[in-house]
Amino acid sequence: MIIQPMPFDHPDAVKLNDQVQLEYAERYDGEGDETPLDPAMFRPPHGLYLMAHDERGRPVATGGWRAMDENGEGYADGDAELKRMYVVPEERGRGLARRILALLEEDARAAGRRRMVLETGTKQPEAIALYLSSGYEPCERFGLYRHHEDSRCFAKLLTGQ
Numbered sequence: 001m002i003i004q005p006m007p008f009d010h011p012d013a014v015k016l017n018d019q020v021q022l023e024y025a026e027r028y029d030g031e032g033d034e035t036p037l038d039p040a041m042f043r044p045p046h047g048l049y050l051m052a053h054d055e056r057g058r059p060v061a062t063g064g065w066r067a068m069d070e071n072g073e074g075y076a077d078g079d080a081e082l083k084r085m086y087v088v089p090e091e092r093g094r095g096l097a098r099r100i101l102a103l104l105e106e107d108a109r110a111a112g113r114r115r116m117v118l119e120t121g122t123k124q125p126e127a128i129a130l131y132l133s134s135g136y137e138p139c140e141r142f143g144l145y146r147h148h149e150d151s152r153c154f155a156k157l158l159t160g161q
Contacts, residue, residue: 001060003100006051008039012059013051020062020086027123028150035144037083041066048107049084050100054091061087063100065108065116074142078114080104080158081143085118085127097130109158116158119143121150128152 006013021032042049042064049064063085068075075081082104087097105116117139120127136154145151 001052001054001096003050003052003061003103005044006049006062008037008042008049008064010051012053013049013062016051016059016062016086016088017084019088020084023086028121035083037066042083044107045111047080048104050103052096052100059088060091061096061100063097063104065104065113067111067113068117073144074140074146074153075117076115078112080108080111080113080116082116082118092126098134101130101134105156105158114157114159115155117142117153117155119145119151119153121145121148122152123150128154131156 024030024032041047047064047066050062051059052061054060064083065080066083068079068081069077085097085100108116118131118136119142120131131154134156136156139153139155141151141153
């Protein structure tokens with residue numbers, strides 16, 4: 001498995017983003033995640049987007065972080081927001097999401113971000129389990145879905161580690 005930085009608008013990234021959006025739509029009977037995202041948000045030093053490819057070069061997992069600061073949607077200065085964590089179904093259960101998560105945390109910490117935050121939902125219990133087992137704790141809701149009943153937000157301090 002090769003994990004490397006990739007532009008958010010790279011064709012492989014777009015392919016997996018489309019897949020995760022379909023999964024969100026199925027799980028939540030909706031349109032997917034409508035949070036506005038721009039490829040520039042994931043460019044260092046203000047973010048990073050990672051992609052994993054298998055031995056045959058197939059894209060199998062993604063994850064990224066973007067810098068966020070206090071903006072009236074519940075973010076705090078120094079936040080790094082985790083976005084688009086996704087592993088294709090046939091590769092799940094192999095620790096790939098955990099590896100990508102650790103690399104993203106390390107990069108956000110090196111970029112001076114103080115806290116990693118994320119929003120997920122009640123219909124993604126495997127995601128919630130990953131974040132809880134990785135040291136994330138429930139926090140006040142933020143972002144586009146902060147008023148939605150199914151929304152769950154988590155945070156982990158990146159400083160002092």
